[in-house]
Amino acid sequence: MSNNFGAPKTKLNDLDRTQDRITFLYLEHARINRKDSAVTVSTKDGVVFIPSAIVSVLMLGPGVDITHRAMELIGDTGMSVVWVGEHGVRQYAHGCSLNHSARFLQSQAKLVSNVRSRLAVARKMYQMRFPDEDVSHMTMQQLRGKEGARIRRTYLKQSQRTGVEWKRREYKVDDFNSSSTINKALTAAHQALYGLSYSVIVAMGASPGLGFVHTGHDLSFVYDFADLYKANYSIPVAFESAAKYGDKDIADCTRREMRDVFAQGKLIVQMVKDLKYLLNVNDQSEVSVMHLWDDKEGLKKFGVQYMTPDYEDDKY
Structure with missing residues (x-):
């Protein structure tokens, strides 16, 4: 049974790739909330449900009221948000989308x-x-x-x-x-x-x-x-x-x-x-990868407690 607290956070591998998403949506004079894994847009004409994982960028114009729960879902699913002025002429602020690689x-x-x-x-x-x-x-x-x-x-x-x-x-x-x-x-x-x-x-x-x-x-x-x-x-x-x-x-x-x-x-x-x-990036994957940098040994495995034999305190 659905509820306003939403579905569990979507895993990275379950999200649509950037190149497969819908381009953008521009909204003004609306209230934005969430229900399960969808963003809900309420206007005087009714409510529209938008699957957040398939939209690239949401342009928010004047008169938009957006909830914390909606922003949480947007952040989890990698939708960029740009707050713009009337007719989209000015950009006031933006929210970074999902990105796990440097x-x-x-x-x-x-x-x-x-x-x-x-x-x-x-x-x-x-x-x-x-x-x-x-x-x-x-x-x-x-x-x-x-x-x-x-x-x-x-x-x-x-x-x-x-x-x-x-x-x-x-x-x-x-x-x-x-x-x-x-x-x-x-x-x-x-x-x-x-x-x-x-x-x-x-x-x-x-x-x-x-x-x-x-x-x-x-x-x-x-x-x-x-x-x-x-x-x-x-x-x-x-x-x-x-x-x-x-x-x-x-x-x-x-x-x-x-x-x-x-x-x-x-x-x-x-x-x-x-x-x-x-940018000379040839890797076709979009998977999160993290390493530790070393000036002599190159990239080292992340998430390991390394100890230096020269220091007795390291074993503690």
């Missing part, structure tokens, strides 16, 4: 701490945008200029394709509704992409703050990673949404379109693959 973090820290390896990863990111060109000898200044030109062409191409007028990218963080329809759609689309990027990064055990192109912000790597997918996901979806829906409820409509495109394109699967490629 492989990605160790590799990322090593790569970003050396100028040559950092530049190599940055070039990898730009090479993914220009698969038919060799960017291995370009400077960061040249790469930034090349990427800027590509994005400007992408905006123009999508404007011509959809018939949506395009002037330039502009928005006010404190006044979402002051922007043009297409700029509001772009903001909503990019925020959804940032949320999904953040979720994959932390779920795999990497750091959102250790960026290779962006730097100095606690989400620098999120911006690095999301930029890989804007031209194929958030930008075309924003233009299509602006053409299809106009200004009415453009943020909500754009988020729904992004959700569907993420699922259809299996973007999470691609993100997991790309993250492993960028």
Whole structure:
């Protein structure tokens, strides 16, 4: 018989892999609780049950009331939580998802701490945008200029394709509704992409703050990673949404379109693959492994009481 205290904590091996999960859900003006192994969302229209282990990131907008029991379940099942402002424009806080390995973090820290390896990863990111060109000898200044030109062409191409007028990218963080329809759609689309990027990064055990192109912000790597997918996901979806829906409820409509495109394109699967490629992590497993480090003997077994013969007190 079910009860409000929930089912036993789910074992790590029973959880859906990051790449197999639903992309994201955005909620506002709702009460979030739990029942057994499901998150319950109560609104004026009724109650919806969400299996928490199959969602990657939950974006919580204004007017959300969430219980301690719900957060406990979310933490146990590895769902990322991002508290955002109205329309998802601002990120106020985030909760880390389930992650039991330091492989990605160790590799990322090593790569970003050396100028040559950092530049190599940055070039990898730009090479993914220009698969038919060799960017291995370009400077960061040249790469930034090349990427800027590509994005400007992408905006123009999508404007011509959809018939949506395009002037330039502009928005006010404190006044979402002051922007043009297409700029509001772009903001909503990019925020959804940032949320999904953040979720994959932390779920795999990497750091959102250790960026290779962006730097100095606690989400620098999120911006690095999301930029890989804007031209194929958030930008075309924003233009299509602006053409299809106009200004009415453009943020909500754009988020729904992004959700569907993420699922259809299996973007999470691609993100997991790309993250492993960028950070040079070849291990296919996502199992928790812990060792003790030794400067001479390498990795040692964890959970063992070691004794040094030189010290008599060690045997006590």
